[in-house]
Amino acid sequence: MLAHGPATSYDLKQRVAFTIGNFWAFAHSQLYDEPARLAEAGLLTATEEEGGRRRRTYAITDDGRxxxxxxxxxxxxxxxxxxxxxxxxxFFATFAGPGDLPTLAHTRRDSHRVRADGYQALYDQIAPYADKWQVKSLELGIRIERTVEEFWTEFIDSLDAETPPGQ
Structure with missing residues (x-):
């Protein structure tokens, strides 16, 4: 993330939340611990503010690149x-109650739809001017979410077909 420009750990947290945090989960504490470790290794530089909160801004070095x-x-x-x-x-639905499976299916379908719609809105907003490889990663995210949404939609349809009328 620092290859895109210098940042404090808080700045990194914000960048990650709107970008790779959508597909790469990790503890936010890493954004505070890891830059210091990388600076010690010579892969980043750290500049501390003179006053105030004395925040550290990290930048990538040539060795880091x-x-x-x-x-x-x-x-x-x-x-x-x-x-x-x-x-x-x-996977464990054999042990679920009678209404649990339809609830699960509807919840998961809706969740993936919302996520895909969010990715699509972001794509529409940034695609014309963003880094083309970041846009490609967003395209894959949209496809994955739409595919999973489609799975749950088909699963709901199969549950509905199995349910006798009046139940």
């Missing part, structure tokens, strides 16, 4: 990690 370049060039064979509470509940 080289480390970023090395990281980007390294292979990424890992599988995508899925941590979806709705999917976990669906």
């Amino acid at each position: 080289a480390a970023l370049s090395d990281w980007l060039a390294s292979p990424t064979p890992e599988e995508t990690e899925v941590r979806d509470l709705g999917l976990l509940k669906l």
Whole structure:
């Protein structure tokens, strides 16, 4: 994130919340601890305010840019990690109560729809002038959310087809 420009840990928290925080979960404490560690390693510089809250502003160094370049060039064979509470509940749905499954399906469909709509609104807002690779990552986010929304919609339809009339 600092390759985009200098920032305090609070600034990083704000940047992350609206960007990679949508698809890469991590503890916000890392945004306060990690910059100091990277500065000690020579990958960032830290400049402290003279007065006031004495906030530290971090900036990437040439060594930091080289480390970023090395990281980007390294292979990424890992599988995508899925941590979806709705999917976990669906797996154990055999043990659910009679109304639990339809509620789960409707809630998850609506949740993914809202997220996809939010991504789409952001896409519409930034696509004309944003970094093209950030826009591509947003496109994938939209597709993933729409696909999962479609799954739950089809699942709701199959539940409705199984439910006898009058129930």
